Amino acid sequence: MFFDSFSSFIQMGNHGFYVWLCYGIFAVTLAVNFISPMLTRKKVIKDIERQLRRDQK
Amino acid sequence: MWQALTRLYHKLGSPKWFYEISGRWMPWFLIIGSALTAVGVVWGLAFAPADYLQGNSFRIIYIHVPSALLSQSAYIMMAIAGVVGLVWKMKMSFIVGKVIAPIGASLAILALLTGAIWGKPTWGTWWVWDARLTSMLILLFLYFGVIAIYNAIESEDMANKAAAVLSIVGSINIPIIKYSVEWWNTLHQPATITLTKKPTMAPEMFIPLVFTIVGFYCLFAVWVFARTRNEILWRERRTNWVKKLLTLPAANVSKVSANEQTELKGADK
Amino acid sequence: MNALSIFKRDLLIAFRNRGELLNPLMFFLMVASLFPLAVSPDTQFLGKIAPGVIWVGALLATLLSLDLLFKSDYDDGSLEQMLLVPQPLMLLVLAKVAVHWLVAGLPLALMAPLLGLMLGLPAGGFEPLILSLLIGTPILSLLGAIGAGLTVGLKKGGMLMPLLILPLYIPVLIFAASAVQSGVDGNSYIGHMAFLGAYLALSIVMAPIAAAAAIRITTAR
Numbered sequence: 001m002f003f004d005s006f007s008s009f010i011q012m013g014n015h016g017f018y019v020w021l022c023y024g025i026f027a028v029t030l031a032v033n034f035i036s037p038m039l040t041r042k043k044v045i046k047d048i049e050r051q052l053r054r055d056q057k
Numbered sequence: 058m059w060q061a062l063t064r065l066y067h068k069l070g071s072p073k074w075f076y077e078i079s080g081r082w083m084p085w086f087l088i089i090g091s092a093l094t095a096v097g098v099v100w101g102l103a104f105a106p107a108d109y110l111q112g113n114s115f116r117i118i119y120i121h122v123p124s125a126l127l128s129q130s131a132y133i134m135m136a137i138a139g140v141v142g143l144v145w146k147m148k149m150s151f152i153v154g155k156v157i158a159p160i161g162a163s164l165a166i167l168a169l170l171t172g173a174i175w176g177k178p179t180w181g182t183w184w185v186w187d188a189r190l191t192s193m194l195i196l197l198f199l200y201f202g203v204i205a206i207y208n209a210i211e212s213e214d215m216a217n218k219a220a221a222v223l224s225i226v227g228s229i230n231i232p233i234i235k236y237s238v239e240w241w242n243t244l245h246q247p248a249t250i251t252l253t254k255k256p257t258m259a260p261e262m263f264i265p266l267v268f269t270i271v272g273f274y275c276l277f278a279v280w281v282f283a284r285t286r287n288e289i290l291w292r293e294r295r296t297n298w299v300k301k302l303l304t305l306p307a308a309n310v311s312k313v314s315a316n317e318q319t320e321l322k323g324a325d326k
Numbered sequence: 327m328n329a330l331s332i333f334k335r336d337l338l339i340a341f342r343n344r345g346e347l348l349n350p351l352m353f354f355l356m357v358a359s360l361f362p363l364a365v366s367p368d369t370q371f372l373g374k375i376a377p378g379v380i381w382v383g384a385l386l387a388t389l390l391s392l393d394l395l396f397k398s399d400y401d402d403g404s405l406e407q408m409l410l411v412p413q414p415l416m417l418l419v420l421a422k423v424a425v426h427w428l429v430a431g432l433p434l435a436l437m438a439p440l441l442g443l444m445l446g447l448p449a450g451g452f453e454p455l456i457l458s459l460l461i462g463t464p465i466l467s468l469l470g471a472i473g474a475g476l477t478v479g480l481k482k483g484g485m486l487m488p489l490l491i492l493p494l495y496i497p498v499l500i501f502a503a504s505a506v507q508s509g510v511d512g513n514s515y516i517g518h519m520a521f522l523g524a525y526l527a528l529s530i531v532m533a534p535i536a537a538a539a540a541i542r543i544t545t546a547r
Contacts, residue, residue, distance in 0.1 A: 001103055009103060012113035015178050022117045022171045023102070029124075029167045030276070033160060037283035044287050045303055048294045052304065143539075195493050202490040206476060209486050210544075218543040219476050223490060226472055226536050230494050233525070237497035244504060 070147045072289040073298050079282040086282070090275025097268030105262045117175040119266055123273040125168040125193060129231075131161035131277065132196060135203070136228035139221030149285075151217035152292070154224065155207060156284040160277065162200035168193050188242035192235050199227040213292075327411045329421040336425035339398075350387040350430050351437055357383040358441045373446035377455065377506035380441050381499055384434045384459060385466065389488045391430040392470035395422060396478040396541065405478070405545050415541065416534035423464075423471045423534070431463030447510070454509035454518070458502035461522040468526075468533035469494045475540030497525060 003009040012019045068074045101119035108115035138154035141147055172190045177183055184190075203220050210216035258266075293299045340347060361379050362372055372379075399405040399422075408418050438459050442452055473491035480486065505518030 002106055003103065012116070013107065015112055015114040018114050018174050018178055019102075019116050022120055022174050023098070025167060025170050025174075026120045026124075029163055033163060033276075033280045034283075037280065037287055040284070040287045041290070044291050048290065048299070048303060051294065052300065195496055198489075198493040202493065205486055205489055209477070209480050209482060215543055215546070219540065222472075222536060222540050222543065223476060227493065229532070230497075233497050234493065237500045237521075241500045241504065 066145075070145075070149055072149060072152075072293050073296075075149055076286055076289050079286055083279055083282045086275045086278045090272050090277075090279060092272070093268045094272030094276060097265040097270075097272055100265035100268065101262075105265055106259070108262070111179055114175060114178045115262075117171050119269045121168055121171040121175060122266060123270040124164045124171065125189070126270060127273050127277055128161050128164035128168055128193070128196060128200075131157050131164065132199065132224070132231065133228055135161065136224040139224045143218060143221050143225075148292075151221065152285055152288045153281065154221060155217065156281055156288060158200055158203045158207070158220075158224075160280050160284070162197060162204060164273075164277075165193055165197040165200060169197065186242070188239040191242070192238045195234050195238070196231070199231075202227065327407060327418075328413045329417040332408075332418050333421040333425055336422055337428070340425060340429045347429055347433070350391045351433055353390060354383050354387040354434055354437060355441065357386060358445060362445070369446035373448050373510075376442060376445035376447040377451060377510065378503045379445060380438055380447070380455065381458075381462075381503045381506070383441070384438065384463065385495055385499060387434055388431060388463065388466040388470060389491065391426070392467070392474050392491075393484075393487065395426055395471060395474040397474075400478045400545065405541065409542060409545060415538035419471060419475075419534045419537045419541070420530075423467050423537075426471075427464050427467040431467050432460075435459035435463055447506075450512055451506045451510040454505045454515045457519060458505045458515075458522060461519065461526055462498050462502045465498050465522070465526050465529050466495060468529040471537040472533055472540055475537040476544060478541065479544050498522065501525075 001009075010016055010020075097119055101116055105116070107113050135154045135157040138150045138157065142150035142154060169190065172187075172193065173184050176185045176187070176190075203224050206220050206223055207216050210219055290299060290303075358379055361375065365371070396405055399408070408415060411418075435456060438455050439452055441447075442455055447455065470487075470491055472494075473487040476490060477487045501518045501521045505515040505522070508515040508518060
C-alpha cells in the first residue's frame with residue numbers, strides 16, 4: 001500500500017475530492033453502459049411479444 | 058483457406074450467427090474485462106506511488122487515458138463498420154456501427170470530465186483549452202452528429218447508410234482536426250507538462266495503466282455485444298429463430314427450457 | 327442536363343432572386359456588430375478579437391445559406407433526375423457548389439474588409455483576411471454540401487446540418503484566423519495559406535464524392 005492509513009487513502013493528499021469525483025463518474029459511466037442494454041433488452045422482448053400476439057389475432 | 062474465409066464472410070453477415078457467438082463470448086469478455094479493470098484501478102489507486110509533480114491527482118490517469126484511447130478507436134471502428142456496410146452491403150456491419158456511437162460518446166464524455174477535473178489541481182481551472190481536451194471535445198461533436206443523424210432519419214436503411222457516410226467523412230477529418238488543434242495549441246499555451254506523460258512513468262505506475270486500458274477494451278466488447286444483440290432481436294423479430302428463442306407455444310418466458318433461459322439471462326449480464 | 331447547364335441554371339436562378347443574395351451578407355454584418363454591442367466597443371479590444379469574430383461570422387453566414395443548396399431541387403424532383411443522367415453526380419454537385427460559392431462565399435470575402443474596419447482590425451490583417459476567406463469559403467461550401475446532402479429531405483433537419491458540419495470546419499477556422507493574426511503581428515502567413523490550400527485541394531476531390539453518395543442515399547425512393 002502506498003498509503004499509511006485508510007484516512008490518508010481517502011484524503012489523497014488534498015486531491016481526494018478530484019480523484020474520487022473522477023472515479024465516481026467512472027462508476028456511473030460503467031453503470032449506465034451495463035444497465036442501459038439490459039433495460040432495452042427487456043423492452044425489446046416485451047415489444048416483440050406484444051407484436052406477435054397482435055399478429056396472431 | 059479461401060473457402061474458410063468466404064464461409065466466415067457469410068457467417069459474419071448472419072445476425073443469427075452473431076447472436077449465438079456473442080452469447081458465448083460475452084461472459085468471457087465480461088470476466089476478463091472486469092478483472093483487469095478492477096486490478097488496474099485498485100493497483101493505481103492504492104499501490105502505485107504518487108507522482109513527483111502532481112501528487113495523488115495523477116491517479117486519475119487510470120480512467121482518463123483508457124477512456125480517451127477507447128473513444129478515439131471506437132470512432133475508427135464505427136467508420137470501418139460503415140465502410141464494410143456500404144461496400145459489402147452487410148446489415149450486421151451497420152448494426153455494429155450504430156451501436157458503437159452512444160458507447161463511444163459516453164467514453165468521450167468520461168475522458169473530458171476526468172480531464173477537466175484533473176486540470177483543476179494541476180492548472181488551477183476547471184477547463185483548459187489543452188490540445189488533447191479540445192480534440193476530444195471535437196470528437197464528441199462528431200459523435201453527436203452521428204447519433205443525431207440516426208435519430209433524424211426514419212427509414213432504417215437510409216439512416217444506416219447516411220450515418221456510415223458521415224462517420225467515414227468524420228474519421229478522415231480526425232487526423233486533420235488533431236493536427237490543427239495541436240498546432241493551434243502551441244500558439245497559445247506555454248509548453249508545460251501535458252496531462253499524460255506515459256514514457257517517463259515508472260513501471261509501478263505504468264503497468265496498472267495497461268491493465269485498465271485492456272480491461273476497458275474488453276468491457277467495450279461486452280457493451281457492443283449487448284446492444285447489438287438487442288438490435289438483432291428487434292430487426293429479426295419476424296424470423297423463426299427469434300420466435301423460437303423468445304416464445305414457446307405457451308408464449309411465456311418462464312416456461313422456456315432451462316438451456317434457453319440461461320442463454321437469455323446469463324449470457325448478457 | 328450536364329454540369330455546365332446546371333451551373334448556368336443555378337446562377338440564373340440565384341440572380342433572379344437577388345434579394346436572397348443579400349441575406350448572408352446582412353447576417354454577416356449583423357453578427358459582427360453583435361460583439362461590440364455585447365462586450366465592449368473599445369477599438370484595442372475589438373482589434374484583438376476581430377480576426378476570429380469575422381471568421382466565425384463568415385462561417386455562420388455560410389451555414390445558413392447552405393440549407394437551400396439542394397432543397398429546391400429536391401422539392402421539384404430535379405435532384406432525382408440528377409441521379410439518372412449519364413454525367414457523374416459528383417460533377418453536378420461540384421457545379422452547384424461552385425454557384426453557391428460565387429453567390430454566397432465570394433461576396434462574404436469581398437465584404438470582410440468593411441467588417442475589418444468596423445472592428446478595428448490592424449492594418450497587417452487585411453491582406454491575410456481576404457486571402458484566407460478566398461481560399462477558405464470554397465472549403466466551407468464544399469464541406470457544407472456533404473451536410474446538405476445528408477439532410478436534404480429531412481423536415482425536422484433545421485439545426486442538424488450545422489451540427490454535422492461544424493467539426494469539419496474547425497481546421498479551416500483555426501488556420502484562417504491565425505493567419506490573420508499572424509499578419510497583424512507582422513509575421514508571415516504563407517504556411518497557414520499552404521495548409522488552407524491543401525485542405526481546399528483535398529475538399530475539391532473528396533467532398534463532391536461524399537456529397538454525391540449522401541444524395542444517392544437520401545434521395546432514393
